Amino acid sequence: MIGKSEGLAVDGPTHAVAQCKRLQNKLNKQLVKTLASRAKNSHLLKGASSLEEVPILCFRAKNRKSFNLLKQSRNLGLLTYVWPTFFGRLISFSLSIGRNEFAARLFLSIDKEISKEIIRSGRLHFFVTYDSKSSPVFEADFNSGHNSLRELESFCASETIYGDDELAFWSLMNPASGKNWQTFLSQEDAYFINRANVAAGKINRLQNLYSQEYALNLVLEKSSDMTLLQEKSPFMFEILLSITDASSNIAKTVKLIERSLEDPALLEEMISRRFSIFGAVEGLPDDCVLVFDAFFSFFQIISSVTNNGTRRLWLDGAKIPMRANFIELDWRELAKCDPNFWYTFEKFDPFSIYPFDIGHFLAPNESEIDDADIFSSLRLDCSEKDAELCSAALLAEAEENSQWSIPWGAAVQVNLEECEFLYFYQIDFEIYFVFRGPSGYLYGAINTRTGNFAFPNLFNRHPDTTTNTPNVSENTEARSAIKLLVCSVVRDFLVVEEREKVFSTRSKQPMAKKFNHGDNKLNVVYLPRVSYLNAEAGPLLQSFTEWGEKTRHKVQPHLRRSQNSSRAQQWLAKSYGIEIPRGFTFVRSHSRGGLTESKRAIYRSKSASLLLYTQVERSDTKPRWFEFEKDVSTLMADLGYEVDHKAASRNGDGGVDVYAHHKGDDESWIIQCKCFSLDRKIGPNYIRELIGSLAAYPAGTRGMFVTTTTFTEGALDLAAKHSIKTIDGERFTQARAGSASRKSLK
Secondary structure (H helix, E strand, C coil): CCCCCCCCCCCCCCEEEEEEEECCCCCCHHHHHHHHHHHHCCCCCCCEEECCCCCEEEEECCCHHHHHHHHHCCEEEEEEEEECCCCCCEEEEEEEEECCEEEEEEEEECCCHHHHHHHHHCEEEEEEEECCEECCCEEEECCCCCCCHHHHHHHCCCCCCCCCHHHHHHHHCCHHHCCCCHHHCCCCHHHHHHHHHHHHHHHHHHHHHCCCCCCCCCCCCCCHHHHHHHHHCHHHHHHHHHHHCCCCCHHHHHHHHHHHHCCHHHHHHHHHHHHHHCCCCCCCCHHHHHHHHHHHHHHCCCHHHHCCCCEEEEEECCCCCCEEEEEECCHHHHHHHCCCHHHHHHCCCHHHHCCECHHHCCCCCCCECCCCCCCCCCEECCCHHHHHHHHHHHHHHHHHHCCCCCCCCEEEECCCCCCCEEEEEEECCEEEEEEEECCEEEEEEEECCCCCEECCCCEEEEEECCCCEEEEEECHHHHHHHHHHHHHHHHHHHHCCCHHHCEEEEECCCCCCCCCCCCCCCCEEEEECEECCEECCHHHHHHCCHHHCCCEEEECCEEEECCCCCHHHHHHHHHCCCCCCCCEEEECCEEEECCCHHHHHHHHCCCHHHHHCEECCCCCECCHHHHHHHHHHHHHHHCCCEEEECCCCCCCCCCCCEEEEECCCCEEEEEEEECCCCCCCECHHHHHHHHHHHCCCCCCCEEEEEECCCECHHHHHHHHHCCCEEECHHHHHHHHHHHCCCHHHC
16 A cells, blocks of 8 residues: 655666756846845755746855856756655756766755746756855756656656655755765754654654554454444544555545644544553554554654754643643754754654653753663662562552652752753652753653553663674663652652651752753752662561551542532542532542551651662751741641642642642632742742632632742732732741731631
């Protein structure tokens, strides 16, 4: 069904030549000026063109010497080739000033109207520019040559797998092709050539999946499940049908997927169904879903999605329906520092293919580490099985006993060989973590509710002395060590009452790159009181022994009949994705049996990191904000409120630190805490962030801002306008001394 592009044949016309002479009639000066300006801002090999009565091309000379030779010439030779690629055919025009020496070149897609007219008529006009100067205008006639352009175009016909002019151009520029236009390319161009190479690899993968060699099962069978899928998810069903239709092609399926960029409902349907139908729909082969993954992987790198390589797609899963967003890449910086930026897109696993939420925490100039040996120095002083048991237990405890949230963009200094810092970004129950070092980043995600852990596979390279080539094996030990490290830090951030026992802090910018740290303007670095190089699971597993001594079981979130549903219950239900019908209330997830509250408090006082890793001495300062946030929670509890949630900011927008609810009159507050120095006032921008956060909570929920410093006049005016309660450092000190009452909060 899908054939591969063929190379140029050797037994027919491979090029056409036109003799050129100066045009006697002068062209419109404004047209020449406009084309020269467009060419100046275009690539050296693209120039500019205009479809007039006789098509006009504007070349760019590669240097002053070539331009002067062209300008002085009265007769020039114009050599033309047709080049097939996976992404369409190009036609090239090369101005010859000597044997095998070309002063200027210009490439056009053969499908453009101007190319079609040049091939039809065999005529064109052209001139050359360099440094704001233009040559005389020449006319070229291919009709008197040995081969006509129509013969050349017909003979060099080939199948286009997916039409993409930019990818066609850059795939042809690949230095591996051995063509003699490399002197026209810059160092910056390697970045765009890299994208085209990766796209070509993805096209090859798609073609191979349809080959007899793989023999995939791509036949949809009738079943009640398939009928339901078609009724409930018609867009996804249409895509799957296109994938399995033998008369279809790659371009048709990609165009279908592209529709989802403009319609969040279609995107939500497509992505959510991808993860719900695998192995769950009778009559739908799993191979169909795997081929869809390959299509979506290719889709992310095409020119319409990447805006010709200057942006990167990401999926905002925190919104319902899902949104397609883009990171506007600092591509010039990337081209200079990491021209192979796009090679990391070759990874083919669901976590890498579907870029959820990355726009919240990746910067425009960041590139991923592409090193098979990363983290090879990490070791476990226990079995991988014990490490996995520890990780699971830590996540279960974090879900059950969570007291806090992780500060947005928290930078933990881990001092691993490849990455000095480990950053955390909590979005609801999904916690993203990013290892950052001088050579780039590597990120993963962990969900405290489901226990799911996503992280790229790690590998070891072992030299093979017989073949002089490295043997590559999967490094499961390092991956288990990373998981255990992340789980222990997450658990300690969420659970430990006195987190200053786990972390000390220092105020220093950790790295020079402009990462999205959101509101973390103090550049706080968290210094764990352990070394993370080796992990021993024994002591931690022993500490969990008592946890399992009594029968303990999880009660899933559910609805039960009730005449009233409080605002707190409405909010909790929303966080679980549940709508509360009339006559019902919401019961949150909880456990029955197990430890008593007093024993659970003991576990909350223990650090998992200190049990797992070797302790180190720290002389740094204690983190003041730890204490401040805890004091705010304590104050609200003393006033009779239940403080049962501390939410993480979704994208560094200020978020919510404390959620307090009073059962007596169903009163709810969301509270933002800022522990700043006295010389730094709270401005209106912080109040706006809290106002924005209120929109996600049930009607009637109020906002409060508590700080150790003071507010500007603008902040106080805005807070009063929106009924935001403000408590500065002096009032908070008085409240802690016992002068606060619930009435004073009104």
